[in-house]
Amino acid sequence: MSVGERLGTSRGARRWVVVGGAALLWVTAYELNVHLWNWLVYDVLGLAPESRLGSGIHFFFYDTVKIALLLTGIIFVVTVLRSFMSVERTRALLGGRREGLGNVLAAALGVVTPFCSCSAVPAFIGFVAAGVPVGVTMSFLIASPLVNEVAIALLLGLFGIGPTLLYVGAGLVVAIVGGVVLGRIHAERWIEPFVFETRLRGQVIDSTLGLSWDDRLQMGAEEVRSILRKIWPYLVVGIWVGAAIHGWAPQDLFARYAGASNPLAVPLAVLIGVPLYSNAAGVLPLVEALHDKGLPMGTVLAFMMAVVALSLPEMILLRRVLKPRLIATFVGVVAAGIVAVGYLFNAVLG
């Protein structure tokens, strides 16, 4: 009797063999990636590693495969882990929390709770109607898009662990402080009254209740498919714009206008980033190219945060529950936080 047949008697064991096999395959592909393209581009095609064409082609394929692998692996793992968390449970954890600790918890939960911006409005109403303070709710709403698995996967792949941790930490700080500030200024006055009049009826069902491991793993695979399908156009455009900057923009163009010597570079980067609508996948190749061109880390990460955290479509959605005054304040507070983070990184990283 073969190993597979013996394990086949148990559905559970077979599932873990499949998962283990996939993980092994993933690690092997990740490890072999650079060797494969070294061999194909330099040995088979015979291009010189020093040549622009050789290094360019090598970089393009190696990077694309690496990003695809990182996205697949990280989205899958994060989705499976998140299937143990739900917005309902998060709300229950936040209910009755006071400012301060509540904001910290909300920001952290914003990272681990499965959430999409299309649910921002019902979640907002649900939180506030259940008695979660407005400032605490805001911390959740800021952290959720800012620190997400796609941003983490790409930052890891393109910049390494240091800047990734820096980004996650900074994102949490912006979300916590932003929520505290919005709570302090009594943002409740600028919320559409119907939110407070909403009465929750019926019992709340937890969307993750009764999921089996098979369900969770299947959700992970589906999420990988749906996110990749959603972000690949952004990724392609991002890579091309990045490549264009890489190849054609004069070396000192950006550094001259937005380099470390310009004290206004950070607010300028944020100002440009706020109206831009993209996601982490679209903006990161661009950020990488700008960083290569000599822009300091703080400036490029601030730019990325502004693009990811604040966008026009999201503001239009939030307009259903927030009055224009609060939307403007929201944008202002978050943008100011991002600018502060940018300056801090530039100062610390030199």
Next chain:
Amino acid sequence: MIIKVLGPGCANCVNLEKATREALVGLGADATVEKVTDYGEIAAYGIMRTPGLVVDEQVVLSGRVPTAAQVREILAALVGSSA
């Protein structure tokens, strides 16, 4: 049986409605399917992740798009209990 599909009109809500109608055809059950797109009303059902599925004013599912077979299972149980 009155079935409500809750969601502001995103792709997920369309998919859920499709799965629901498919399940109903499979069951041969008689039901009206309504769409609820108003945020206040959606939130009032306690739903914080769209789409949501409500059968006879009872939330049976939220936050994910099930397959037609899964909807059918849920509906079959409800048809059985109310009959």
